[in-house]
Every structure is written in C-alpha cells, then in structure tokens.
Amino acid sequence: WTKINNQNIAFFQAWYAHDIAINPANSSEMMYVGVDAWKSTDTGNSFAKRSDWQRWVFGEIPEGQPGGTDSAFVHGDIHAVYYHPLNNKVYLATDGGVFSSDNGEPPYAELNGGLKTLQLYADMASSASDPELFTGGAQDNSTYIHKENERWFRVIGGDGMSTAINAENDSIIYGSFQGLNVAISTDRGGNYNFAKPTLRPGDSPAFLGPYELAPTDQDIIYGGAGYLYKSIDGGTNWDATANVPVDTPNWIVKIAISPENPDLLYIGTSPHPFLGTSTVKIMKSIDGGQNFTTMSGLPNRVVKDIEFDPTNENTVYITFSGFGTNHVYRTTNGGNNWTAIDNGLPDLPVNTILIDPLNPGNLYVGNDLTVYYSENSGASWEVFDEALPEAVMVYDLNDSPSNRKIRIATHGHGFFQRDYVNLTTSVETLEANFSEFKIYPNPAADQAMIEINAEQNIENIRVELNNVLGQNIATVFNGNIFAGQNKIELNNLNKYPAGNYFIKINSPRGNVSKQFIIK
Numbered sequence: 001w002t003k004i005n006n007q008n009i010a011f012f013q014a015w016y017a018h019d020i021a022i023n024p025a026n027s028s029e030m031m032y033v034g035v036d037a038w039k040s041t042d043t044g045n046s047f048a049k050r051s052d053w054q055r056w057v058f059g060e061i062p063e064g065q066p067g068g069t070d071s072a073f074v075h076g077d078i079h080a081v082y083y084h085p086l087n088n089k090v091y092l093a094t095d096g097g098v099f100s101s102d103n104g105e106p107p108y109a110e111l112n113g114g115l116k117t118l119q120l121y122a123d124m125a126s127s128a129s130d131p132e133l134f135t136g137g138a139q140d141n142s143t144y145i146h147k148e149n150e151r152w153f154r155v156i157g158g159d160g161m162s163t164a165i166n167a168e169n170d171s172i173i174y175g176s177f178q179g180l181n182v183a184i185s186t187d188r189g190g191n192y193n194f195a196k197p198t199l200r201p202g203d204s205p206a207f208l209g210p211y212e213l214a215p216t217d218q219d220i221i222y223g224g225a226g227y228l229y230k231s232i233d234g235g236t237n238w239d240a241t242a243n244v245p246v247d248t249p250n251w252i253v254k255i256a257i258s259p260e261n262p263d264l265l266y267i268g269t270s271p272h273p274f275l276g277t278s279t280v281k282i283m284k285s286i287d288g289g290q291n292f293t294t295m296s297g298l299p300n301r302v303v304k305d306i307e308f309d310p311t312n313e314n315t316v317y318i319t320f321s322g323f324g325t326n327h328v329y330r331t332t333n334g335g336n337n338w339t340a341i342d343n344g345l346p347d348l349p350v351n352t353i354l355i356d357p358l359n360p361g362n363l364y365v366g367n368d369l370t371v372y373y374s375e376n377s378g379a380s381w382e383v384f385d386e387a388l389p390e391a392v393m394v395y396d397l398n399d400s401p402s403n404r405k406i407r408i409a410t411h412g413h414g415f416f417q418r419d420y421v422n423l424t425t426s427v428e429t430l431e432a433n434f435s436e437f438k439i440y441p442n443p444a445a446d447q448a449m450i451e452i453n454a455e456q457n458i459e460n461i462r463v464e465l466n467n468v469l470g471q472n473i474a475t476v477f478n479g480n481i482f483a484g485q486n487k488i489e490l491n492n493l494n495k496y497p498a499g500n501y502f503i504k505i506n507s508p509r510g511n512v513s514k515q516f517i518i519k
C-alpha cells in the first residue's frame with residue numbers, strides 16, 4: 001500500500017461517517033465522504049469539497065421546500081456514497097436522508113419528500129393550552145417545533161435532545177443539544193439563548209444530558225452530569241446541589257421530580273463508557289439533591305424512564321433497557337419496595353412509560369417494538385399499536401393535556417398521536433347517573449358554579465380542581481349528592497394562575513372530567 005493523500009476528509013467522524021466510491025466508467029474519478037462530500041478526478045491524489053452541511057436552513061421549513069440555503073447543501077455526516085452503475089449518478093446516504101447529484105457536483109437534490117424517518121429522542125414536550133404546539137429533538141437534525149396550520153420550525157442545531165414547555169406559559173420553550181447544552185426561548189421558539197449549567201471543573205455530562213422542570217414550580221429546573229445542578233430562576237443561574245458528584249464515575253442519565261414537592265426527586269445513573277465498569281443506580285433525594293439514598297431490588301440495567309403517579313408521589317414507575325430481566329417496576333411506598341410489573345411484556349428494552357393523569361391506573365409503555373397498554377396498573381398488558389408501523393422504537397410517550405391526546409416520539413418514524421383508551425368509558429359510567437353536568441361561566445375569572453343534575457342519590461362524591469398534569473390543586477367538594485339538582489360553588493379562582501384546568505368528579509361508580517379555563 002502507498003499513501004497518496006494527506007487530506008483529512010472524514011474529520012472527527014471517521015468512526016461514524018466515512019465511505020468512498022469509484023466511478024465505474026472512469027477509475028480516475030471518485031467520491032470520498034465524511035462530514036461533507038469531496039470529489040477527486042486524479043485517482044485520489046487531491047480532493048475538492050463539493051457539499052456544505054452548514055448551509056442548512058433554520059426557522060420555518062415549508063413542506064416540499066429544500067432544507068438548505070442553496071443547491072450545495074447536503075446534510076452532514078454522510079455514511080455511504082454510490083455511483084449508479086448505468087448513468088454514473090451519485091447518491092449519498094446521510095443523517096438527513098438521501099441526496100443525489102448527476103456528477104457528484106452541485107446541484108444536489110433532496111430525495112426525502114414524504115419519508116417519515118425522523119429519529120427523535122426523549123423527552124418531547126406538548127403545550128398545556130395549545131393543542132398544536134409541541135416539540136422534540138432529533139438525532140443530528142436539531143430540534144423541531146410544530147405550530148398551528150401544520151407549520152414546522154427547525155431550531156437550535158446539533159443533535160436535538162430533550163425539550164420542555166412551561167406548563168403555565170407556553171411562550172417559554174426549552175430545547176437542547178448534545179452534552180446538556182440547554183437553550184430557552186421566551187417567544188414560542190422564535191429565538192433562543194443558552195440556559196445551561198456551568199459545569200464544575202472536571203465534570204462532563206452524558207451525550208443525552210437530562211434536565212427536568214419541577215411540576216409545581218416551572219422556574220425550578222434540575223440538570224444532570226456527574227454533579228446534579230439546580231436552577232430556581234428558569235435556567236438563568238445554576239448551582240450544584242452538593243459539593244461532590246452524585247455517583248462517581250457514573251453519569252446522571254434520568255431525573256424525575258415529584259408532582260407535589262420539588263425537593264423530592266429520583267435519578268438514574270449509568271456507567272461512564274471510558275472510566276471503567278460500575279453498576280447502574282436508582283437514587284432518591286428528599287432534600288433537593290443534597291443527599292441521595294440508593295434504591296435496592298432493581299436490575300443492573302440502564303434506566304430509561306422514571307415517572308411519578310401524578311396523584312400520589314409515593315407511587316413511582318421505572319423502566320429499564322437491556323435483556324434478560326424485567327423492564328417495568330413500581331413502588332407504592334416511596335421506594336422502600338419495588339415490584340416488577342412486566343406481566344407478559346416481551347423481553348425488550350422499555351424506553352418510556354406514561355400514566356394517564358385522569359385515570360392513574362391506566363398505564364402505557366413504549367419499547368423497541370411498539371406501545372402496550374394496561375388498564376389495571378400493570379397487572380396485564382395488551383398491544384396498543386393501531387396505525388403504527390409494524391415495528392417502531394418508541395422513545396417517549398407524552399401527554400398532550402389541551403386535547404387529551406397521547407403523543408409518541410419514535411426513533412425512526414417521527415411523531416404520532418392518538419386518543420387515550422379511557423377517553424369516554426369512565427365518563428359514560430358516571431354520566432349515566434347524571435342528566436346534566438355543567439360548569440358556568442367557563443372561562444371564569446373569580447367565581448364559577450358546578451351544576452350536577454343526578455338521576456339518583458350518589459354517595460362519596462369528591463370534586464377536584466386539577467391542573468393539566470392531573471394533579472389535585474383543590475378539593476372543592478367531598479360528600480354525597482342527591483337526586484335532582486346539586487350546585488357546588490367555585491370561589492376565589494383568581495388565586496390560581498390563568499390557564500387550562502379540569503374539574504374532575506370522582507365516585508365509586510366512575511370518574512368524569514371536563515375542561516375548565518381560569519382567565
């Protein structure tokens with residue numbers, strides 16, 4: 001072998017994006033690809049750059065429009081290049097789809113129209129008040145925001161990672177790229193500024209560095225690397241919660257915050273790939289991350305999701321990756337004991353779990369194959385895959401409270417949404433005993449009235465004001481209702497933030513919820 005060229009074509013991505021192809025009709029011509037595409041006409045002695053990934057477009061991306069500013073754009077990280085054997089046309093396979101050129105030179109054509117191949121990560125996010133507003137990060141494809149009229153926007157850049165939308169003000173949207181680089185927009189995704197932690201010396205995050213907003217105070221954010229970091233002002237300022245890393249040398253890879261208390265949280269840690277071997281840990285803190293207790297009775301597998309029951313902080317669910325063990329666990333006593341609830345689920349990594357906020361016994365999990373549903377807190381499961389591809393990696397299950405939908409972020413097939421299973425069943429069960437259930441005025445500013453016309457006496461009724469996360473903000477009635485008209489007053493509503501809520505009626509015969517807006 002003789003070295004004929006010293007050009008660094010693949011740059012830092014040779015292990016990931018690297019290929020070469022020779023023109024079958026002219027052996028002096030070849031394409032060499034890495035981050036960009038390069039071409040030689042002198043048997044590889046010299047290469048000239050023929051594409052530029054940095055010309056991709058940000059902002060609104062209209063359907064059918066090119067993803068770059070001009071015809072030299074080819075998405076970065078090119079994995080394969082081919083000459084067509086009959087016409088010598090060049091095809092490139094990239095992290096952004098397939099591109100072609102008549103001769104390996106601009107203009108390049110994008111061949112991705114109609115393909116649903118976006119590889120999304122967890123966590124995606126949905127607005128609490130606008131059913132059209134949701135966002136998610138995509139592998140090497142930045143972060144996408146969906147708005148009204150099927151409009152899509154590309155923002156931030158890099159590998160799009162976790163996202164979040166402030167539940168009380170959906171003008172505030174968070175996104176991130178690899179390495180816990182968190183960014184914030186205060187104008188619904190129009191402009192972003194960094195809101196990332198300043199890491200302690202020597203600290204580094206996982207590729208998909210986690211962060212979470214506290215359900216009870218959206219200005220409180222936790223972010224994880226080796227240390228756990230906390231912001232109490234929406235990401236402007238951060239500090240480590242303790243003076244030592246949480247689980248040296250492991251990385252924090254998952255964070256969950258109580259729906260009732262922002263100081264109660266669980267984290268999952270995972271071994272650093274270059275610093276020896278150690279075990280996965282699930283850890284709990286009751287003091288905002290100053291101290292942690294390690295949970296026992298759980299498998300040594302990478303944690304993929306941790307979720308609190310939105311109505312009871314002592315009930316927590318955890319899902320795990322890997323094979324050969326159970327994948328879904330539940331505690332009902334604050335982590336003292338954990339019970340596997342796979343109960344027939346296949347031996348596949350389970351990436352995500354969603355608890356129906358209005359019916360917390362209804363669970364949904366997404367694994368490397370599809371979605372499964374349980375109506376009995378995990379005692380049994382059934383496939384929940386109508387309209388999904390035959391096999392799909394489900395990375396996140398997300399609640400869209402404003403339209404009562406489940407959304408999923410898939411790794412390879414983009415976004416999907418559908419109704420919850422228990423959309424009308426419990427309503428019908430209870431409303432069969434009502435001739436009328438009304439809330440007026442709706443929206444309301446300070447006072448409102450709930451009117452229930454019952455067909456018969458019903459005992460042990462509890463009426464709650466719930467937020468969009470399904471959390472009980474106030475119990476407004478607890479007792480019996482009687483045949484005929486029953487009225488329940490809602491007073492001092494102006495003490496709650498304006499926004500979307502639910503009035504939920506609980507009874508031994510079922511539950512019913514109706515949307516209620518405080519203005």
